């Protein structure tokens with residue numbers, strides 16, 4: 260599989276359909292990588308040991324362009340939704356872990372109205388203290404797809420631990436997706452998505468996100484430009 264290495268992070272440079280096809284036959288960890296994650300050096304090992312790293316967000320798409328890859332972003336929420344559809348089609352079971360109490364239940368209820376044969380075998384909120392207890396319960400439920408909406412980096416750490424104990428499971432870190440599927444939060448209108456300005460819409464709606472973007476996002480672009488155009492050691 261073709262990969263790009265940017266700021267030390269390996270990113271799979273495939274399109275949406277190829278990512279789905281690959282994920283259907285893979286187990287392990289799927290990371291939907293964004294500039295925030297790539298600004299955290301502690302994430303390098305986790306990302307580079309993931310089974311699939313897909314470029315989520317306009318910032319990663321831009322970074323890939325700067326390095327000469329014409330790869331389009333894959334929105335994590337769309338990828339996860341498609342994987343739910345694929346599992347439902349092939350009668351494979353799914354676990355939903357994350358978000359505030361009752362949000363995951365509501366999300367599953369809404370998803371079941373849209374996706375026939377969705378088999379949710381485990382649902383839990385994301386505010387637990389004992390990850391081992393959740394992992395043990397997951398082992399009993401034995402789902403094929405495990406969606407973890409704990410926010411980053413919590414979900415990535417949880418998945419890294421859990422995947423070792425559920426070798427046949429496919430884990431995806433899905434951030435705030437349950438909030439959207441439950442109807443609690445609206446996704447940015449299509450025009451913002453098309454203009455690659457989903458981050459701007461979310462920041463306007465939730466101004467507290469501003470500190471997550473600034474100065475991280477401009478610094479990320481500067482670091483990518485530096486890595487691409489300024490020889491090492493200068």
Ligand code: UDP
Pocket residue numbers: 357358359384385386408409410411413433434435436437438
């Ligand atoms: N969350 C959780 N457990 C925690 C912290 C956060 O389940 O300990 C959930 C939170 O309720 C929200 C999601 O994780 O549903 C994070 O959403 P956010 O939009 O911040 O994620 P992003 O996609 O930006 O990483």
